[in-house]
Amino acid sequence: MLHDVGKIGVSDNILNKPGKLTNEEFDKIKEHPEIGYNILKEVKNLQYVGPVVKHHHERYDGKGYPEGKKEEEIGLDTYIVQLADAVDAMETDRPYRKGLSKEEVISELENNSGTQFHPEVAEVYLNILRSRA
Numbered sequence: 001m002l003h004d005v006g007k008i009g010v011s012d013n014i015l016n017k018p019g020k021l022t023n024e025e026f027d028k029i030k031e032h033p034e035i036g037y038n039i040l041k042e043v044k045n046l047q048y049v050g051p052v053v054k055h056h057h058e059r060y061d062g063k064g065y066p067e068g069k070k071e072e073e074i075g076l077d078t079y080i081v082q083l084a085d086a087v088d089a090m091e092t093d094r095p096y097r098k099g100l101s102k103e104e105v106i107s108e109l110e111n112n113s114g115t116q117f118h119p120e121v122a123e124v125y126l127n128i129l130r131s132r133a
Contacts, residue, residue, distance in 0.1 A: 006036025018095035079118035
């Protein structure tokens with residue numbers, strides 16, 4: 001997906017680091033949405049994707065990045081990408097931890113609906129997950 005295209009501007013040493021990131025490294029990671037936005041705004045016929053890319057790390061409660069936008073300041077399309085990105089991160093094995101099980105992902109989504117995740121988007125996805133139990 002295009003949402004992480006900005007990672008091209010982040011060092012592979014940071015992206016592939018097997019352990020916990022330092023504050024400075026995390027600050028570099030947090031630049032990737034803006035980098036991606038700047039790349040896509042120059043690509044004919046993809047400019048409309050830019051805001052989704054720029055804001056896919058925002059949170060429903062406004063505690064995300066890069067701009068701390070919240071609730072209705074962000075489009076539903078962005079919240080869908082944000083949730084998909086978060087679920088992918090939860091389920092994916094990392095060098096420093098095993099990916100979460102389906103039950104653990106469900107618990108994370110339930111616990112963070114209305115704070116990290118748009119409550120309606122989370123509920124729709126939770127219904128899909130539960131129906132496939």
